[in-house]
Amino acid sequence: MSKGDRTSHAVLAAARDDARFKAVEVRKHGNVTEILWTKSLPADTKTWGDFATECGFAANPDGHDRSHRRHAASVVGLDPTGVAFYRIRTPAVAEEEMAAIVRMQAESLLPLPPEQIEVAWRTSPSTNGDVDITIAAARREYLHKFAGTVRRFRPREILLSCEGMARTWQNLFSDGEQQALLVSIGAENTQVCLVRSGQVTHAAVLGTGVADLGEREPHETQMADLPSEIHNPQWAERFAQDLRAVLTSFGWDESSDWPMLVLSDGGETMERVVQSLNLAGLPAKVSLPSVQSLKVPSGFGTEEIYDYRVPLGLALIGLEQPAGALNLFEGIAADEELQKTASAWRSVLLAGAVAFVALVALILTVYFTDVASAKRWNALVATPEFEAARQHQALLKTVARHRPDMLQLLADISAGENDGIVLDSLHFKKGQTATIAGRAGNMEQMWKYQTGLIDHKNIDNVEITNAARDSKTKKIKFTMVFEYRNFSRKEAAL
Numbered sequence: 001m002s003k004g005d006r007t008s009h010a011v012l013a014a015a016r017d018d019a020r021f022k023a024v025e026v027r028k029h030g031n032v033t034e035i036l037w038t039k040s041l042p043a044d045t046k047t048w049g050d051f052a053t054e055c056g057f058a059a060n061p062d063g064h065d066r067s068h069r070r071h072a073a074s075v076v077g078l079d080p081t082g083v084a085f086y087r088i089r090t091p092a093v094a095e096e097e098m099a100a101i102v103r104m105q106a107e108s109l110l111p112l113p114p115e116q117i118e119v120a121w122r123t124s125p126s127t128n129g130d131v132d133i134t135i136a137a138a139r140r141e142y143l144h145k146f147a148g149t150v151r152r153f154r155p156r157e158i159l160l161s162c163e164g165m166a167r168t169w170q171n172l173f174s175d176g177e178q179q180a181l182l183v184s185i186g187a188e189n190t191q192v193c194l195v196r197s198g199q200v201t202h203a204a205v206l207g208t209g210v211a212d213l214g215e216r217e218p219h220e221t222q223m224a225d226l227p228s229e230i231h232n233p234q235w236a237e238r239f240a241q242d243l244r245a246v247l248t249s250f251g252w253d254e255s256s257d258w259p260m261l262v263l264s265d266g267g268e269t270m271e272r273v274v275q276s277l278n279l280a281g282l283p284a285k286v287s288l289p290s291v292q293s294l295k296v297p298s299g300f301g302t303e304e305i306y307d308y309r310v311p312l313g314l315a316l317i318g319l320e321q322p323a324g325a326l327n328l329f330e331g332i333a334a335d336e337e338l339q340k341t342a343s344a345w346r347s348v349l350l351a352g353a354v355a356f357v358a359l360v361a362l363i364l365t366v367y368f369t370d371v372a373s374a375k376r377w378n379a380l381v382a383t384p385e386f387e388a389a390r391q392h393q394a395l396l397k398t399v400a401r402h403r404p405d406m407l408q409l410l411a412d413i414s415a416g417e418n419d420g421i422v423l424d425s426l427h428f429k430k431g432q433t434a435t436i437a438g439r440a441g442n443m444e445q446m447w448k449y450q451t452g453l454i455d456h457k458n459i460d461n462v463e464i465t466n467a468a469r470d471s472k473t474k475k476i477k478f479t480m481v482f483e484y485r486n487f488s489r490k491e492a493a494l
Helices: 048-054 095-109 140-149 160-175 234-248 268-279 302-307 309-320 331-350 355-381 383-400 406-414 443-455
Strands: 012-017 019-029 032-042 074-080 083-091 117-125 130-139 157-160 180-184 190-196 200-204 261-263 284-287 420-429 434-440 461-469 476-485
Touching: 012 160, 012 190, 012 309, 019 048, 019 095, 019 309, 032 048, 032 309, 048 083, 074 160, 074 309, 074 331, 083 095, 083 302, 095 117, 095 130, 117 140, 117 200, 117 309, 130 140, 130 200, 130 302, 140 331, 157 284, 157 309, 160 261, 180 234, 180 284, 190 234, 261 268, 268 284, 268 443, 302 309, 302 383, 302 406, 406 420, 434 443, 443 476
Parallel strands: 012 074, 074 157, 180 261, 261 284
Antiparallel strands: 012 019, 019 032, 083 130, 117 130, 180 190, 190 200, 420 434, 434 476, 461 476
């Protein structure tokens, strides 16, 4: 993968969506955005390599790529099915501290060693001095494998497909809304995203798609072939239940100021889906695209905008190159550069005997240098200043061992009976009691959560200092204070 800071005038974007590989090339002339062409292949019988050839990225007989499309950068979309999304709120701190907090949260949420996880994150404004953080995390092995499969495209960036869908909605579907809960129902699955100003703030994927409406396989399903009515009430009921579970995990409810919009091509199928969601108590509306702001090929209308919504949005991001993209592949690209560098050095070291002689001379030089250094080191160790410095370092290590483990504290307050409990904030300072604020569905859930804290071996003297019902959400807002291990004692602050 190559990187560039220069804004491209033409971008080719490709993604796997609705059981098909899809690509679009978009060009920008001043304020005019033009769709040059689109291509599509079935994903069940073709590969990313086949699709790269279809898009003009040809390879030599030895398998190496030939130069292609120097005027157009390329962007590839990663299916978010293998990506975990989290949303947390934290006090506004410096970027370095924020990165450490994000990494700690991701490592605590994913059951994998830290070296196997790749994390991307971005912040969005919140209230009361806090910020909301959207975290995307995935296995490094999964990302390395995907980067290898799309290498023929030589992508400048690999972005999450849901980011492309969100950008297309913002530019071509939105009726002026700055934020919404988007439901994009594909053939094989459904993407659910909280979107603000064209950026995803939370996302999830449901394993249910429009192919479940009929008897066809996902790769055989086209939007035009779908029934105008939902003949499978079990599917509609299960879909509504799964969607409601995702929305609950997002913290969304019917009183939220995030309208639920189902992306549609204008056909009757999505109208029926929206009707079924409304009957299930989920207030949804259809969101339709418009081509008025684009210069498009002949015959390219709302159905085609909907069909290519993912790669089209990726191309728009590639043209604009906005800051704050959730890029999980920055570390992967760095690894590839390191591998290339290491390979180049291996070639140099194997060039001939001259390098070997130079290496021998270097070893001899280092040896005699080390002998002289050892003598100076022994003399330094014998000085009183060195012993004082060693004792000082030992004291610093002792102090560090007595610092509270914030990750363990987060795990302790999340253990036990916490059904219906949503924690909003945690305040803890050594030598003081810890304070947590949160919401409960009812008083019984709050008391049960308090009992769970009381029973925890690391937590003592749990008291509810405030509990009141929110007039808007009908949730019980509460504040509890407690002593955590020996860190809450006054002498611990010393």
